[in-house]
Amino acid sequence: MSFSLRMDRVKASAIRAVQKRIASKPGVISFAAGLPDPALYPLADITEATDRLLAQEGRKALSYGLTKGYGPLLELLVQRMKDKEGVECGLENLTITSGSQQGLALSAMMFVDEGDVVIAENPSYLGGINACRPYGPVFMGVDTDEDGMVMEDLERVLRETPRAKMIYVIPNFQNPTGKAWTLERRKRFMEIVSQYDIMVVEDNPYGEIRFKGEHLPCLKSMDTKGQVVYLGSFSKILSPGLRVAWICAAPEVAAMAERLKEGMDLQCNEFTQMMTVYYLQKYDIEAHIRHIQATYKARCDLMLEQIAKHFPASVKYTNPEGGMFIWLELPENLNADELLDEAIDAGVAYIPGEFFYANNGPKNTIRMNFTTVSDEDIIKGIEILGNVFKKHAQ
Ligand SMILES: Cc1ncc(COP(=O)(O)O)c(C=O)c1O
Known part of the structure; x- marks a missing residue:
């Protein structure tokens, strides 16, 4: 073959x-x-919602939709990013993805050329690393301690690595360690990366599963230069099989992701996007x-x-x-x-x-x-x- x-x-x-x-x-x-x-x-709510949705808007739910995503879902996410994450964004910043895994695959495709350096936490989510592998990067790990990524190590790696192109991080309850970065680390991280021409992929599938301590702001909320590609997902708070997730990023990035999706899968599943909106409007997700x-x-x-x-x-x-x-x-x-x-x-x-x-x-x-x-x-x-x-x- x-x-x-x-x-x-x-x-x-x-x-x-x-x-x-x-x-x-x-x-x-x-x-x-x-x-x-x-x-x-x-399951009971989703079953009921499915029946109602199909009865009310079945033909629309089973049709093609827009590559960028289902309009009402995008609007709802503009509000959710503001309320939950303190991120002021508009429709131009968003693209719906099939899980945040597709957000990772699209990010790798958008930013990584052969020989580029991808920086990740040591250890990190294998699915994020594997999404980059086809493009032939060199991986560099930055150590973590109980407060998150070690900033001295990050500064050294960035100083010594001219081809550093992308940093992949999971600041909330990381897979695999369960660690969350402190507020100080988040702020310092953004101060450091803003001095470099580098993209940050902030993967946040676990952010809403905080069961102790206080909510901390995401990196995207501190992003003044449009460097952060934020990946959100309903997989861990609703159901992973729905495959409903989103990218929140600079307008050029969201538009490029949309263009790539056109050649990849045309769009995300219209039915599960509509289902997610229906569920969020009629049931108490909080x-x-x-x-x-x-x-x-x-x-x-x-x-x-x-x-x-x-x-x-x-x-x-x-x-x-x-x-x-x-x-x-x-x-x-x-x-x-x-x-x-x-x-x-x-x-x-x-x-x-x-x-x-x-x-x-x-x-x-x-x-x-x-x-x-x-x-x-x-x-x-x-x-x-x-x-x-x-x-x-x-
Ligand atoms: C850190 C991390 N990112 C992304 C994903 C993929 O999630 P999704 O179902 O949104 O594609 C997972 C799944 O476990 C994960 O642990």
Whole structure:
């Protein structure tokens, strides 16, 4: 098969390979998922809304629509960006995308040439990194601490890297670590990047899943030069299968994204865009988000409590204020990928953290998901995992 040369750079996701490895062992308690809890999709409301929408505007919902997106959805997002994020934008700043994953793919296509440098947090969301790979960039990781991206490291990388073209960041409850950047880090980040001709892709799928602490402004709200491409999504607050998300960016960027989409998929799904508007107008999404926050907070707190009880003291872990993940750091001599087989045999699974690094990552880290696991399984699974770790660490 003679694929294009670019296809040599497209790699199968290492995370999916681990998930397949786990799926082949039924009965294992899995902390390896990267999904919202399906039990929290507002299924009854969506069923009712679907029936009503099809009865009222069925032919329109099943027709072609505009590439940029469904007008009422765009208008609603102008208001939502203002109310929720303090971002003053207009229709010219928006394009609807099929998940924020398409926003990542479009950003990579728009900004990355072969040999350009893409900067990402160390670790980062593999889907963001993989979206860039076909275009042949060099990846550079910038370290993170408990306050977010380390600014001294970012300054050094920017100073030493003339071809730095794009920075990909997840300032809220990052996948995979669950960390959120402090306000100081956000402000300092914007001060630094505004001195460079570089695009920032701010991926914010978890921003509304804050269950502790106070809301912090997004980078886009501090963007005075049109450098930030903000990616929002309904996947984690409504349902990922609807594939409704958006880009909020400088008008030239939103227009370019629209032009690219024309050749890619013509438009996003008209029906699910209309459904999203219908749901937001007729149902109480804020109450629904509060329910998601409370459910995830309880699961996260329970997991943290059980970790404190059962893991050896040498295992460090994050204490997230939102999102879906806790990040573990084992003693340096341990290899999380090698330990996974032992954990699966004992009845528990996780994702080794090394797969979330653009380049080689440390072997002793782990991503733990708490959104798709029952209380009973959290209690049982963390004890089992603690026993596996205790065999190898103090
Ligand atoms: C950081 C991050 N960005 C983007 C996505 C993709 O989300 P969407 O369903 O909006 O495409 C995910 C999905 O888990 C994610 O974790």
